[in-house]
Amino acid sequence: MLKIIPGEVSVPDFHQYLLGTVSPRPICFASTISNDGIANLAPYSFFNAFSSNPPTVVFSSNRRVAGNTTKDTLHNVEANGEVVINAVSYKIVQQMALSSVNYPADVSEFDKVGLTPIASEMIAPPRVKESPVQMECRVNRIISLGETPGAGNLIVCDVLCMHVEESILDVEGKIDPHKIDLMGRMGRAFYCRASGDAISKIHRPVTVIGIGVDQLPDSIRLSTVLTGNDLAQLAAVPNLPSQEEVQASLKELGASIPDDPQAKHQLAQSLIAEDNVVGAFAVLL
Template sequence: MELDFSQLAPLDAYRWLASTVTPRPIAWVSSISREGVSNLAPFSFFQVISDEPPTLMVNVNHHGDGSLKDTLRNVQATGELVIQLVSFAQAEQMNASSAGFEHGVSEFERCQIGSTASRLIAPPRVTDSVIAFECKVAEIQPYPRDKPNCHMIFAQVLLAHVSDAVLNDKGRVDPHKMDLIGRLGGAAYTRTLETFEMVRPG
C-alpha cells in the first residue's frame, strides 16, 4: 500500500499520521491568561527536542475556523507554561479537559482538577502529576509559515517537579511506577507498563 499525501484531504492525512506515529507522549499544558484565568489542555504532538538548553516542543493546532486555542493565546501573552505528563490514574481527567469549553473557562475548575502554585512561574500545575515541567517560552513558530494552521511552542524547562512515588531506590525514575499513557490512533491509548531493555553497541 502506498499513500500519496499530496492527494489526501487534511483530515485523512491526520488520521494516517496519528495512527502510525505511535505511541505519542501527551503534554498536559497548563497556562494562564493576562486576566488570570487558568487553562489546561492536552496535546499529543509533543516531544523533547534538546537537552542543552533543556527544551520541549508542543504543537498546538488552530481551531477549525482558524482561531487560536486558549493555550496558544495564553502562552503568547505571558511566555510561561507548565507541561505535565499524564499517568493512567489521570486519564479520565485529562480526557475531560480536552472538551471544547468556551473562551475564558478554566478546565481546572470545570473538570474539578486540583491545582498547585508553581514555584518560578505564574501558571499553576496539576497537583497529582507524577512529573511537571515549569517552562518559559524560547520561541513560537507558526507552521506552515505562508499559511499556518498550527504553532510550535518551544518551551525551555526551568524546573521539574518529580513525585517521590515514581523513583526507585537509586533515586531514578521507574517507568512502571510512572505508568504514563500515550496516544495511539483514534480513541486508543496505551500504558508504559510493559518494557524491555537493550544495550547500545559500543
C-alpha cells in the first residue's frame, strides 16, 4: 500500500488524497451578505450535518493554499453570523461551479451565475430560488483550525428554518432522492449525480441483531465464490433458517441444486442478489 504522511507530500497533493477518499461530499451552497449589502454565493463541500436536535450543520472555509488568504464567505459570517445553505441539484451544478471563481468581494455571484436571490424569512442573506432546499442558519461559532495555508475554519450553524420545494417529495411527503437529484463533490474535478442507477437501497434495521459472519458455517464463510457483501447479507439474519424453512424454500425454487460446490455457491450468490437470502441458505445448507 502507498503510505502518505502529511508533511512529507505537498499540501495540494495531500489535499487531493484526502478529497479523493472523503468522497462524495455533499455541497453547501452558501449565501451570505456583506455589511455593505453585497450578496455572496459560494460552494463548500467540507460540509455535513452533525446533529438533528439541536439541528446543526457545519462547513469549512479554508485558507487558500496560494497566498494564505481567507474567503468572502468567512468574512461575511464573521461580520454578521448569518448564512443560507442551499442544496445543489443537477439542474444548477454548472452555476454552482461558476460561483466558485474568485470574483471580487464587491461583485455578487448571484449576478455572475444567473441565479435568483429571494428574501429569507429569518435572516438577511437571500436564498437561491432555483435550489430545491434552502436552510436559513445562524452561526453558532467559528472554530479556526490554524493560520497555515489550507487550514480550515469550521462554521458551525444552527438551522433556523428549512424551505423544501414540494416537487421533490414522494407520496409520503419524504424527500425523494431521485427528485432532489443532488450532486456530490469528489476528488479533483469529479462529481457524482446522486439519482438513477447511482442509488441503491439497503434495509438493515438496527434492532434486528444478525448472527454475524463468525457464526456462518465454515462451508459458507470460507467460500471462494461468495464476497464479503454476500456473506454480510447472509450474516444479517437473526437465526439460521430452520429445516422446514429450507425445505419450503427449496420447493419454491424448484431448481435442482448443483453438486459442484462452485456452481452451488454461484447459484446462492445470484439468489442473494435477488434479495432471496432464505433461498440462498437453502441452496448452501
